[in-house]
Amino acid sequence: MAPAHLRRPPQAPPTFTATPQSVVADAERIIKTSRGVQDQVVGSVQATNATFANVLGPLSQDENVMALEAHILGFYQAVSVDQKLRDASSKAEELMDEFFIESAMREDIFKLVAEALNKNEPLEPESRRLLEKEHKDFIRNGLGLPDGPERARFKEIKKRLSQLSIEFQKNLNEENGGIWFTLEQLDGVPEDVLSGLKKGEGENEGKVWLTFKYPDLFPTMKYAKNSEIRKQVMVANENKCNQNVPLFREAIVLRDEAARLLGYPSHAAFRIEDKMAKTPETVNKFLGDLRSRLTAGGKSEINTLMELKKSLDPKSDGQYYLWDHRFYDRLMLERDFSLDQQLIAEYFPLQTTIQGMLKIFEELFGLEFVEIVGEDRAALAPTGKGDDIVWHEDVQVFSVWNDEGEGSGFVGYLYLDLFPAKASTATPPTSTCNPASSTPAPTPKKPSLLKHDEVVTLFHELGHGIHDLVSKTIYSRFHGTNTVRDFVEAPSQMLENWCWTPSQLRALSTHYATLSPDYLKGWQEAQGRAGKDASAPAPAAQIPDEVINNLIRTKHVNDALFNLRQLHFGIFDMSVHEPASHAAIEALPVSATYNRLRKEITQMDGPEALGAGDEWGHGEATFGHLIGGYDAGYYGYLSSQVYSTDMFYTIFKDDPMNKAAGRRYRYQVLEKGGSQDEMTTLTQFLGREPETTAFYKELGLA
Template structure:
């Protein structure tokens, strides 16, 4: 139980008691309240009397209050086990999106904003930024187009794009496909994966159901010795959501039309204008330069892997296929670097790893995390019912506080939803549930943020164990969560991760470096056999099944030689990893930067996706066997390009430039330096999007950011 002074936060957590009916009704109520606020301001204020305090501030305060409920209304579609609730959540989000489009296309409200901007009042920097950003948003949402048919068409496109985005993501969340395999076909796949698979009946008696969820898919691609099984999984996974193919095409074409209506040459020019990169040319140059630097390294890596494939399978046809890569990459790490991912995972049980990560954040940023369990849940719940403050029984919730040195005040709520289930969001992501801001009375509202992941569920003989890449993923997403928690802005619009897309990944990517630091890996690790007598017995049983005699338990912390081997592999096959990221980024720019509208209408999107992947990564897909590039539809599974990263996926790579620069400059020599951690918290994370991101970076680094560390880290300097 938490200490008394940390048991009663000053703000109750949100409750998750919605019904399908209440979700839609709440969305309609929020919309009505907001529309009334807009109507009253327009009725009462004329352009000549318009001022920030009479126009912008009340509208932003309404946005703040609306966000406290709106984010959660749309969140149920990603996490609820109830199909009706997920459908209602999608409907609520659609209604709110439509209202948002209507709001930014109100000419009467824009006229007042325009008048306020021209008055050039003396405002604090964040309020000035809010006014300028909101004013620009009206223009970018069609109010620069003369009233008439063209503006009406623009609004129609915006409405349709909202529907497409919701439907696309819903199809991904609801995806529940898979393949029946015999146990023999799954030879090599770890027992902790196969033991959890659904067992077949009737015509599938004796078979196992392998889904496309990450905890099934990735180990199969890494460990299945049967090439045909890996190929089948790879090709089927690329075709698991083909109902999204026409949705993706329609979205790409509509975006291009909308950008041209606004006077831009293409959607990329429209999207990148207000990012750090500013122009598509800057992005294309960055991606092109990186591709040049990486291509030779990629060819060399493939040749090495191909030689390994020939040794392993003398009858192979001499090509390196997409479904080969995870398998031979893993074999190479085991053979040349003595790296046993299964052994490493034994040292990272999920719960102890999370505790270790939270401890790192406590030390670095001056925080305290208190898990709210048992009676304490009922005590903090506004309803008095403990199960009301989570959306599923698996969810953990923490209250987060400043430690004594940082003033002991409350910071916010952190939720962890870690295991897969039907209908749940299928990747790993951080969702803001309630933003922080300053309310109308000058009081601070505290944020609530959720990590939604899909790690293997614990079993009776073994807890959930994380592969090292999953440790990195968890640290990355937790980094977004911390950004959300410690941010302190006046307006919810700028809270936490609400930065430009080509910066938002940098803070989390920077924190991934702790997963490659020996002292941190040691502190995060604890062998699962030391957690309970049952787990020890399970470990001994597993050893015997592998033909090993387990005399004494393994060391509690990960051995130094294992850490050393792991760290030596940080950049092994790194060129191929980054070429894969480049494929996503270049495909994104290709579909959003056509020469003409006719060109995008004529573009064979799936074939382009597959062709670019083959050319950039230099790995073959089915085109090498069937002769055509129309064999898979990876773009239909690519939620990023529909969910906000359109003409922005390059941000994962450009953010890496900033994150590596920050780590090398400030943390590399002493990752747990508390003074540096506090400075990072207050100069970078606390700012959110409340000031220009380049200013944030320059203030923290003491100079403009540079690419030197990025290329040096990758061995490309």
Template sequence: MAPLKLKTPPQAPPVFTATPTSVVEDTKKFIDVSRKLTDDIVAKVKEQDASFEKVVLPMAHDENRQGLVAHILGFYQSVSTDQELRDASTEAEKMMDDFSIEASMREDVYKLVDAALRKGDKLDPESQRLLEKEHKGYIRNGLNIPAGPKRDRFKEIKKRLSQLSIIFQKNLNEEKGGLWLTPEELNGVPEDVLSGLKKEEGKYWLTFKYPDLFPTLKYGTNSATRQKVFISNENKCNQNVPLFREAVLLRDEAARLLGYPNHAAFKIEDKMAKTTKTVDDFLGDLRSRLSDGGVAEIKTLKEMKKKDLESRNEKFDDRYYLWDHRFYDRMMEEQDYSLDQQLISEYFPLQTTIQGMLQIFEELFGLVFVEITGSDRDAISPSGKGNDIVWHDEVQVFSVWDDEGEGSGFVGYLYLDLFPRQGKYGHAANFNLQPGFIMENGTRRYPATALVCNFSKPTPKKPSLLKHDEVTTLFHELGHGIHDLVSRTTYSRFHGTNTVRDFVEAPSQMLENWCWTPSQLKSLSHHYSSLSPEYLEAWKEQAGPTNSIQQPEEKIPDDLISKLIKTKNLNGALFNLRQLHFGLFDMFIHEPESHEALEQVKISEKYNGLRKELCHLDGPEVFGQGDNWGNGQATFGHLMGGYDAGYYGYLSSQVYSTDMFYSVFKANPMNATEGRRYRHTVLEKGGSQEEMKTLVQFLGREPRPDAFYEELGLKN
């Protein structure tokens, strides 16, 4: 707990009091301010007088100020319960994107930036990086295309792509689908899940939200139900199918207008990989290494399926389906490793797990987290009303500080929005609400960051309990949040997770290793029956006669930890082949031989066919339906939300994350000296320098893939 004197932050938290009208008006207002500032620069500065201080620095300060407002205006669409406010937020994002496109294609400004770069003034490294990135940004936004119809077309494409991305994500956020299913159809699904479902006329309404979907696919004994749920989920947002196709075609057209052979070449040029060949070689090598393992894993799983069906007098057709995998993967954990994920979840109540995770970050990075509740919220709210500093009453907010060893200073605000609700972003992600940067007067502006997740809600008899994969997800997203909080950059452009996409996941992926470390699993755990007398009674009621069973230990037992760790890479080839499927599909659609060839691609059929080819999991195509039975590419936002020609980054950044963990932390994950070195060498830098330089500074050498392949059980 922080000393009392730390409890009044030097900067008030943001407020979330917007109305649909104010969101639109505030957006127009700051766009007008930014446009006037740029117009004034163009009017006052001649090319021969252009410099970083006169041209780029004022725009950078404006970008910093914009971030304090813009991120929150666009955030409401992902979290608000008010449909009109979500719609206004979507409209605001469209306005901001349109303005950004206009600004990034101003030739009059580009000429001044170009002159400032050619002037060659001696700048500090981060300012030099900003100047070079700004200059390159204008070129990548079409200013190397001669003025006229082609440049106009490029601008038109950019605006349309922005619209498509916004509509696509809105469709996902607003998705309300589900299935009415009988208790018999949901046989095997845990009672905890069923008790949270809407029920009418003897049937349950199963949504496609994660807390409903995954347990059904994992525990539902009825194969026909799993099939129905799986296929329906793959078709839950079919209105996104034409949007996705249009975006892929427009990206390719835009890249060719810029002189690139395809969209992937355009996107990857600016990342760590630099070339499509580097990415293709990496994915191809990984495919060849994983392929045999995937086939062997399926052979074992098919045997398990055969025995299971025979034990229930059901016919086995010698196939292993897409909707089988979560079910039999879970069964293998239970039967071959004596591992019960439901039992493990009892040791990870959401709130105590969060407290444990924050404590790890406190010890490792020299931080202190203070939850702000009750009257303390009123005290720090600019309006005096505590409700104004959160967007929903379920949201938790923390002030974050350096500990005494790090100087006891303020770090920023952390928000946790953990449960599903209608209209909310449906996955798990970290959102920057306000960036950190150095203000014009030289003082520091502190960041605010939010974790938006979808864990199961507490019930009257149980708190929210996390499966181990959810513990890992939470730790991963908190890792992004910490990256966002401890970053120390001059400009918001480079703050926190604003790194290249094929590095951004590495810091959080590295922290996932703590969820597989015995000492940390022990420290994170806290059996829910020991939280309160009421929970103890509820546990006894579920466990059976109290005279025949003892209350569990408060901390997870060593034998359970041991069993869990043995499953770390269970069916790991299939898991990584799934990631490889996304990465190879992404590259396929963004690296066509020609635009005409891309126009002929049947995207959904390619998505499904490639998955079958890679993972050897059967789908409805075996019933004569062909590969056009589902539209999985339309159901997740990555390839429309910034990971286009970049999904490979989830795999390539694991090379870096595993190297960092094995080299520095594996022997002692709670080495505070190394933790602080990692904080200052890697996390603080954000994107303010080349990411490879950051890695080399931390590792003391170039990164190597050896640990990555060792972790996967593959020979290098």
């Protein structure tokens, strides 16, 4: 057990004891406080004596103080099991967003900020960056427009866009659809998935309820033998949130109008201006170049998969459908690469894998993670109740410290929320991790197991958490993952490479049958059901080298199709945010465009090939990224992959656990957050400007 001082940090964690009434009241309180700070600045500072210290000083201090509390108030809508609390959280976020819009359009403060900027005082770099960004943000929020109808319309649009975003995300959070299936219809789906599905009663006796949550959806698309069932699930999933269809359309039309009011030719031009890419032309050139390089590879991969489909289904119609892909991709990996994902998952029980991941972060970055449980939770909670410092009993809490070499100081708290139906984001000094493909809950005879892609996802998401934890900035505006969108994924994408490194895969692995007698018995029973020796001794604890080698050989199998799927998202994003005219966006058939582009880019057939037309699905209505901040920015997942691959190849590939390199990465990249220009951060770390060579080499496209 860790020493007591590591289990009881000097800084108390936040509590999660809100009620529906308190959430809204707290939002109103922090709004009142912040408005008071703004009024105080305006009332006490004249244009002639406006400086960074007397204008941005109190405003940034208030922002630093309110950032965490404001985040938590909006956080409940994504994680609470109480409908009324989720609704109140959405209301609180709406109130806070309206206030942020009001603040961003206060001309009296804008004039003081402009005067402070004009004074050109000597400031340390992060403060200079804050002052310049604050000034530019006022202009981008409409204060460059004359005070009159145009500015009023712009403000009206901003408020409506905020409402649309909250409603869209609420619909996604609350989505609880699914389909009743018989077990026969789900033939092939793994037993551990089927056993976790809700059982039907009455007219649904003998059936199970398959939801559209990732732990149900992905295994079904990978393993269900009946192609009609896979098609039914895929089409239903694309139509699970159709109430968002008009919200999405209204959002892209309003964004275009707002951008044109500010003098930009499109929303894309407006959004990309302050990112690393700077212009839509740069983005379109990058996406177009990548598409041209990948298209032939995608076609070749489809041909190979189609041959596999024909060999297994001689009566097939010669088409390769969207609902075929996960199924035949898996079969190909099993057939040609001896890759058994279910077997690999046995070596990655959730809790031991997390321990292994945290150990890697400890060694690389000079950290120490101590889980807080039992009496220590209660001791940290101001209420004396340990459950009050988490939002759900399943959530794990860690105190995070610097190791002796880094000074032994307290860093912050890390939260892990790892089971279905809860999603999370992060804000300093706490950080929350929720892997995108949540894992099935454990049973007495089997722990939660991670497939390799889930191991990669979890390591990626933990990377975001570490970014927030170790960041050192003066202003919360720039802390941790608060970077430009086309860089924010790069640090976590870079860390994914550790999940493809033999030594680290071995270190992360522990066969679950070696963890307890009950697990061994459960494994032996599973062996018996599979027709194998039910009395076999437990396998070796660590994953065999042969399995690792087979896995690593598959890293880029069907990679062209994977990246073409990402390109579909990125090109659709640019298409709806860069119309030729406002009339063009008003007339755009959004769902048909989404489906048409997917067919053209991925080269896989959808229901349109069977006569369903281009409006068969409404995937844009499930695309939270484009409403939640990645608008005209989804390309960032691909462009930041360029940066992440360059960093790994240049600094870590030959020695991934090099502590000196790990510390330098912590200091020069993670600690900086968005406090300096991200291209400067990259260039300082690499010792040169970033290059695309490693990215294209990794994809086999050099």
